[in-house]
Amino acid sequence: MGRTVTLVLVDGAGDVLGALPPFDVALPWWQEIADVVEAARTRHGVGVTVLRLLAAGEAAPPGGPVSYLAQVCEPVGAPLTPYDPGTDQSPLRAPWAVPGGPAASLRWALSRLGRDDVVAAQQRTWNLSSIWRLDAGGVPVAWLKQVPAFFAHEAPLLRLVAEAAPELVPEVLAADGAGRSLLAHVPGEDRYGAEAWFCAQVARDFHPVQVHFTGRVSELLAAGVPDRRWNHNRLAQVAAPWRDTVEGLDELMEELPARLAAIDACGLPDTLVHGDLHPGNVRESAAGRVILDWGDAAVANPAYDILRLTQDLPEAEAAALIGEWARWWRKAAPGCDAETAAALIRPVAELRAAAVYQDFLDQIEESERPYHEADVPERLAAAVSAARL
Known part of the structure; x- marks a missing residue:
């Protein structure tokens, strides 16, 4: 069972532009975003960064109808349906779930990677992580992972385990101490x-x-x-x-x-x-x-x-x-x-x-x-x- 996805689009200021027509994707897992981003581009000509889940059908995950909030950085040519987001301003919202949040994290990661030939591809976003693959020449070279405060121990732990068994954990290239980590690509x-x-x-x-x-x-x-x-x-x-x-x-x-x-x-x-x-x-x-x-x-x-x-x-x-x-x-x-x-x-x-x-x-x-x-x-x-x- 796949997902029927509705994307509600906002601009960089967070102003709601409207919702794209629903479309289907094959992967049922709500947090998997790569196919959602690709479908928005190929079916509607819209480049998006998915920010967070807005609503889901009555069934528990995976699969079914889901809607996400997504940011666009360019004018949208596709027809949009009006959408009223209400006044939702949760104090528990993740830093990558707001307009501009993913872009700030990508700037942090790319500055630490020190390369100007890297293309970022969004892979996952949900309450437990935001994950981006960083490619150079079509080949993965690193991953940006951002997690909430209750998972912020992951990067220091990886470094600690690497002292005992470096071959068993991903290499931490950089970490900001607040949930962002830049990890070397692990093939396989x-x-x-x-x-x-x-x-x-x-x-x-x-x-x-x-x-x-x-x-x-x-x-x-x-x-x-x-x-x-x-x-x-x-x-x-x-x-x-x-x-x-x-x-x-x-x-x-x-x-x-x-x-x-x-x-x-x-x-x-x-x-x-x-x-x-x-x-x-x-x-x-x-x-x-x-x-x-x-x-x-x-x-x-x-x-x-x-x-x-x-x-x-x-x-x-x-x-x-x-x-x-x-x-x-x-x-x-x-x-x-x-x-x-x-x-x-x-x-x-x-x-x-x-x-x-x-x-x-x-x-x-x-x-x-x-x-x-x-x-x-x-x-x-x-x-x-x-x-x-």
């Missing part, structure tokens, strides 16, 4: 849907990094990496509005303190957790594998990552890889019972995911909330299911 293919053998390679790549940071948690925290070690109060706060509507959630929250204590007793040390370690966030080339998108990274239990990495594998293959991972941890932390920890932490991982999504909702503007509104109750329900396995 994102490995969505990869098989168990590839997931095992990723696990082997990342395990030494996690062992490295078991004794350096203070360095991670000093770099701004969020501390997501057990926070029963936060999990309880997120679950509270749903305890009467998500069947079994009340019972899970009642037994949660005992479950957390049992996980602690397994002796698995806290360390760096990527937070979203699925194969699609790993790019592979002949040179090896590079792990991308570290915004969800935190200090936490390493079992979170192996569960995410094996989430889409057949049950037997997932169990085998978790068993191998547990053997690695028994060598790194003698006496620990990593396999039991991973089994016990499954529902906690889902509760943690619900809390992360609630954090997003608490920090983004109203029009962007459809991206995540369904995620909190879905993850809470998944936590109950995981506890019953």
